[in-house]
Amino acid sequence: MKRILFLLSFALMSVLNMAAQGRVQGSFAPLKGERYVNFDIVFRNIHGMSEADFSAYETDWQKDKPEVVGIFTNGVNRKLGNSFSVGYFPDAPYTLKVMVNSVSTKGDYLCDVLLLDAQQHEIARIDALKTRGGMWGTKLNLIKQGAESAGKACGKALKAALKKAGK
Numbered sequence: 001m002k003r004i005l006f007l008l009s010f011a012l013m014s015v016l017n018m019a020a021q022g023r024v025q026g027s028f029a030p031l032k033g034e035r036y037v038n039f040d041i042v043f044r045n046i047h048g049m050s051e052a053d054f055s056a057y058e059t060d061w062q063k064d065k066p067e068v069v070g071i072f073t074n075g076v077n078r079k080l081g082n083s084f085s086v087g088y089f090p091d092a093p094y095t096l097k098v099m100v101n102s103v104s105t106k107g108d109y110l111c112d113v114l115l116l117d118a119q120q121h122e123i124a125r126i127d128a129l130k131t132r133g134g135m136w137g138t139k140l141n142l143i144k145q146g147a148e149s150a151g152k153a154c155g156k157a158l159k160a161a162l163k164k165a166g167k
Contacts, residue, residue, distance in 0.1 A: 026124030028115055028158065029165035031084060031094060038095040039073055039086040045102040047139070064140055068147045072098070075151020080159055093118050098154065107133020107146030113154055126157050 046054040099112040113126040134145030
């Protein structure tokens with residue numbers, strides 16, 4: 001009986017881990033040899049509101065958003081290691097654009113990650129990257145904890161996509 005429970009829990013964790021990684025379309029091979037990739041993030045839905053509506057509701061959002069973005073990019077960069085760095089590099093030939101489709105009240109993120117060339121044409125993407133937020137704290141703390149988790153998951157998924165692409 002213990003073995004069956006162990007196998008079921010292992011199978012469930014495997015399925016959850018695959019769901020967190022998202023679906024890769026296209027190839028991230030063009031990033032081979034790049035040192036810096038521009039980073040852009042768009043928040044489409046936060047707690048069931050557009051970013052503009054959330055900003056009106058949570059007056060500190062515009063002040064705290066750069067910190068949330070920094071937490072996200074730090075998570076990506078830590079997981080990427082020496083592959084390349086993402087950040088504000090407007091002259092870089094490629095942009096990694098994260099479309100945050102939703103941030104739940106617990107700070108859970110659902111994102112799509114797009115690789116764009118200099119003309120903003122999509123080259124590759126990772127769809128439906130799901131991550132968990134925090135357990136307790138203010139709304140902003142939960143969003144920050146979720147940004148850290150989402151950044152790490154994004155970096156992990158990118159690293160796997162690069163490995164698959166032969167980098």
